[in-house]
Amino acid sequence: MLNILSILVGVVVFLLALIGFIPLLGWLNWLIIPLALFGIVLGALSSHKSGRNLNIVLIVFCAVRLFLGGGLI
Template sequence: MGLISLLWGVLAVLWMILALIPLLGWGNWFLIPFAAVGAVIGALGILFTHPTKRGRAWTGLILNAVVVVVGIVRLSIGGGVI
């Protein structure tokens, strides 16, 4: 689950970079739920993985959490239209 969360987080970061371009801010409306699902997968990976092998799950959880925060800030600034 840690690897899935990490890959999900990398895709979310790439999508976030694309959504920061003006007139593509509407992508944040889809990005936030996408990254939230990745964060849930990361949290489940942390719960069900041996303590010595949780690095990928933590990294995926943090990546997805950062994407959610940046997406919310971007939506509050531009309303998702611009």
């Protein structure tokens, strides 16, 4: 059950990350990363690891976007 919740959090984070990829909305990634960390915690508490891995990939994706945009853009 926790893995399903982690995957749902990951899907929400992915949809928000797509919005954050639009120029001048990169600051949204600062709000997305803590949400993905919550998904990692849920995924770590479950017996399956797919939800945890999804959220780890999304955090890396958002962090790279922040790095390329200078943290704000």
